[in-house]
Amino acid sequence: xxxxxxxxxxxxxxxxxxxxxxxxxxxxxxxxxxxxxxxxxxxxxxxxxxxxxxxxxxxxxxxxxxxxxxxxxxxxxxxxxxxxxxxxxxxxxxxxxxxxxxxxxxxxxxxxxxxxxxxxxxxxxxxxxxxxxxxxxxxxxxxxxxxxxxxxxxxxxxxxxxxxxxxxxxxxxxxxxxxx
Amino acid sequence: xxxxxxxxxxxxxxxxxxxxxxxxxxxxxxxxxxxxxxxxxxxxxxxxxxxxxxxxxxxxxxxxxxxxxxxxxxxxxxxxxxxxxxxxxxxxxxxxxxxxxxxxxxxxxxxxxxxxxxxxxxxxxxxxxxxxxxxxxxxxxxxxxxxxxxxxxxxxxxxxxxxxxxxxxxxxxxxxxxxxxxxxxxxxxxxxxxxxxxxxxxxxxxxxxxxxxxxxxxxxxxxxxxxxxxxxxxxxxxxxxxxxxxxxxxxxxxxxxxxxxxxxxxxxxxxxxxxxxxxxxxxxxxxxxxxxxxxxxxxxxxxxxxxxxxxxxxxxxxxxxxxxxxxxxxxxxxxxxxxxxxxxxxxxxxxxxxxxxxxxxxx
Ligand code: SF4
Ligand code: SF4
Numbered sequence: 001x002x003x004x005x006x007x008x009x010x011x012x013x014x015x016x017x018x019x020x021x022x023x024x025x026x027x028x029x030x031x032x033x034x035x036x037x038x039x040x041x042x043x044x045x046x047x048x049x050x051x052x053x054x055x056x057x058x059x060x061x062x063x064x065x066x067x068x069x070x071x072x073x074x075x076x077x078x079x080x081x082x083x084x085x086x087x088x089x090x091x092x093x094x095x096x097x098x099x100x101x102x103x104x105x106x107x108x109x110x111x112x113x114x115x116x117x118x119x120x121x122x123x124x125x126x127x128x129x130x131x132x133x134x135x136x137x138x139x140x141x142x143x144x145x146x147x148x149x150x151x152x153x154x155x156x157x158x159x160x161x162x163x164x165x166x167x168x169x170x171x172x173x174x175x176x177x178x179x180x
Numbered sequence: 181x182x183x184x185x186x187x188x189x190x191x192x193x194x195x196x197x198x199x200x201x202x203x204x205x206x207x208x209x210x211x212x213x214x215x216x217x218x219x220x221x222x223x224x225x226x227x228x229x230x231x232x233x234x235x236x237x238x239x240x241x242x243x244x245x246x247x248x249x250x251x252x253x254x255x256x257x258x259x260x261x262x263x264x265x266x267x268x269x270x271x272x273x274x275x276x277x278x279x280x281x282x283x284x285x286x287x288x289x290x291x292x293x294x295x296x297x298x299x300x301x302x303x304x305x306x307x308x309x310x311x312x313x314x315x316x317x318x319x320x321x322x323x324x325x326x327x328x329x330x331x332x333x334x335x336x337x338x339x340x341x342x343x344x345x346x347x348x349x350x351x352x353x354x355x356x357x358x359x360x361x362x363x364x365x366x367x368x369x370x371x372x373x374x375x376x377x378x379x380x381x382x383x384x385x386x387x388x389x390x391x392x393x394x395x396x397x398x399x400x401x402x403x404x405x406x407x408x409x410x411x412x413x414x415x416x417x418x419x420x421x422x423x424x425x426x427x428x429x430x431x432x433x434x435x436x437x438x439x440x441x442x443x444x445x446x447x448x449x450x451x452x453x454x455x456x457x458x459x460x461x462x463x464x465x466x467x468x469x470x471x472x473x474x475x476x477x478x479x480x481x482x483x484x485x486x487x488x489x490x491x492x493x494x495x496x497x498x499x500x501x502x503x504x505x506x507x508x509x510x511x512x513x514x515x516x517x518x519x520x521x522x523x524x525x526x527x528x529x530x531x532x533x534x535x536x537x538x539x540x541x542x543x
Contacts, residue, residue, distance in 0.1 A: 022506065029218045029505045038220040 049133035054118045056134040057109055058156030059149065060127075066097055066166065067153070068128035071104040075120035075129055083113035084120060099173065100166050107149040111137055130159060193289070193308055200288050204449040205250035207496055211449075213246060214500040224249040257442035265336070265435050272335035277436065277443035280328025283321045284450035290314040291457045292377045294467050294485035297476045305377035306481065314376035315367075318458055319360060322413065325451060326352040329415075329422050329432045332444070336435035344431030347511065348422035351412055354518030355419075359409035361526035362402045365533035366395055366462055376458070380466030394470070396463040401529045403463045405522055410459060412518070414451045417503040421514055456495035457488075464491055 014020050040047055049055070062068050071088035089105030091098055120129045134155065139145045147155075209224065216223025224246035232239065232248070242248070264270075292305035304310075311317050326348050333345020367374060370382040383394050396403040412419040423431035433444050460466060467484035474480035509517070 022502075025505045026501060029501060032220065033214075033217045035220060037217070037222045039222065041222065 049135065053133050053135070054116045054131040056111065056137055056155065057114060057116075057118075057120055057129055057131050057152075058134075059107060059152040060130055060156040060159045061153065062161050062164070063158060064164075064167065065158070066100075067103055068126045068161075069104050069107065069124075070100060070126055070128070071102050071107075072125060074123045074125065078119045078123045079114075080117060080119065081113045081115050083110045083115075084108070085110075097166065099170055104149060107152060109147050109152060111145045111147055112142060126165075127159075127161065127163075130156065132156065189308075196288060196308055197285065200285065200450055200453060201446070203453050204446045205254065207449040207453060208253060208445070209246055209249050210496065211500050211503075212249070214497065215504050218501075218504045227252045254442075257439050257445075260438040262439060263435075263437040265338075267337045268435060269335040269337060272331050273435075274440075276328050276332035276335060277440045277447075278328070279331060280325050281443045281447040281450075283323075283325040283328075284447040284454065287318045287322045287454045288450070288457075290317050290376060291454060292380065292461070292466070293457075293488055294481055295381075295474070296481040296484075303381065305380075306485065307377065310375070310377060313374045315363065315374050315379075315458065315462070318454070319356075319363075322451065322454065323352060323356055325447065328444070328447070332436065333422070333432035336432075338435060340428045340430075341432050341434045344422040344424070344428050344434070347424075348415065348432060351415075351419065351421050351514060351518070354515060355409040355412035355522070358405055358518060358522035358526045359413065361523070361530055362405035362409065363462070364530050365399055365402050365537075368533060368537050369395065369399065376461045376466075380461045380468065383465040384468040394463065394465040399463075399529075399533065401525070402533075403459075405526050405529065406463070407459065408517075408522060410455045411499070411502070412514070414455050414499075415448065416452065416499055418506040418509050419514060420508060421511060424508055426508070452496060452499055453492065456492045456499065459495055460488065460491045464495075467491075 059067070059069055071086050073086050073088065076082075076084040076086045085106075085108045086104050087106040088102055091100055091103050097103075116131065118131050121131050132155070137145075213223040222244075225244045227246065227248040228239075228243045229248045229251065232242070264273075289308040290311050292307035292310070294306040295303050296306055298304045329348040330345040333341040333343070333348065336342070366379065370379050373379060373382075379395075385393060411417075415422055421431075423433070425431065428434070433441055436444060467488040469487060474483050
């Protein structure tokens with residue numbers, strides 16, 4: 001590899017005293033002193049969370065209130081630190097969503113293991129799991145930090161979603177054309 | 181000595197001590213605030229004392245300014261767990277913070293803080309002890325403070341404090357010389373007096389009848405050398421070799437906690453304040469402002485004290501401003517600067533002014 005020699009100029013007399021540099025530095029800090037603070041006063045002021053932020057993973061329902069997760073367990077499989085544990089269950093015959101067939105009986109996310117990578121959200125075929133903008137999370141015990149299904153739905157809530165995939169499927173079935 | 185005189189002296193001493201201690205406490209606050217504004221933060225602004233902090237309008241303002249913070253800091257130093265490592269040399273370990281603290285407090289007795297007119301109509305300094313060797317006293321006693329640091333570093337019986345202590349002693353020796361030499365031209369300029377009051381008053385006189393003579397104008401080099409040496413002597417950045425937390429954990433006070441650490445800490449700030457006071461008296465005209473004569477009586481004294489106080493405050497601010505601007509020197513750079521630059525410079529400066537003053541006196 002060709003080497004390029006960089007010429008180093010010897011310091012001038014003024015530079016050797018350090019003084020001009022010190023004065024420049026003092027000017028810079030003085031300028032900084034006159035600027036307003038750049039920090040947030042945290043508990044009272046909160047940062048604006050940009051869209052696409054990866055906060056706490058939550059389960060969501062569709063606008064009709066149907067739980068979207070079909071417990072395919074893809075997220076459990078993909079989760080790098082194995083933070084998700086799903087106990088699959090069947091949907092009972094009487095339910096109006098019986099044609100969806102499966103739903104999680106229990107869905108746990110261990111928030112102490114979660115690394116907020118967002119893989120679960122990416123992999124979910126049903127768009128049922130989303131990382132939301134919650135960024136401060138704490139608890140008094142380890143058990144408390146393992147979020148159960150109920151809690152996950154509580155903080156997840158409902159996201160607007162216009163696919164209505166399972167609704168359309170049911171309509172198609174009823175009109176005698178299940179494989180549209 | 182009569183009893184009343186004695187009581188008056190003790191009262192004066194107590195006032196002085198409490199003022200300096202209060203100043204040291206608020207210097208810590210100032211330091212934190214200066215650091216904060218330079219770094220774009222608001223700084224301490226939460227501490228609130230229940231009753232005072234609840235006064236409408238004023239309460240929130242002083243809370244935001246952090247004026248209650250020193251009380252909280254002090255309480256913290258008092259009530260935190262006081263660690264006592266097993267491996268230390270107990271006697272010296274306990275003695276060190278005191279030795280660091282006492283000289284810093286002692287030097288202030290020769291610092292005049294203002295003037296008043298005596299019944300005889302002459303000007304007299306407001307000072308605890310108007311020693312004729314004032315500045316020598318300060319130099320001598322304040323350098324005792326380094327024994328506290330060395331002793332603290334040595335008695336802690338662990339390597340980082342020890343290194344800190346050694347650095348403190350080496351640095352003290354290197355800069356003390358330059359400091360003393362840089363002051364000699366000042367004394368020669370004012371007719372050989374070592375009395376701080378005389379020097380400060382001398383700066384109020386006019387040179388050739390119209391030029392106000394603040395020493396810093398006539399002897400900028402002496403002032404610069406003294407200031408640099410002052411930074412080194414008070415262990416302030418960029419010369420805080422004994423502490424240098426990036427390479428020595430916390431240097432000489434690594435093994436100290438709570439109140440003992442607090443003593444070191446307050447001692448350092450008291451040093452800074454007294455050092456600034458000495459600089460103001462020697463180079464910045466003390467309480468004098470060019471072309472201004474203070475009225476006689478209480479008002480004049482108050483004015484002189486406030487002007488002096490303001491100048492000291494500005495200098496203390498400068499100390500902090502420098503601290504949050506400059507990175508720390510490397511250790512060998514500190515030594516090279518002290519021995520190879522400042523010392524020869526101080527000697528050259530001395531010779532130059534000796535000749536100059538001799539010439540001025542000739543004509
Ligand atoms: S959340 Fe999505 S990926 Fe995970 S089990 Fe439910 S449907 Fe499958
Ligand atoms: S965000 Fe990543 S770590 Fe957290 S639950 Fe989802 S896949 Fe697992």
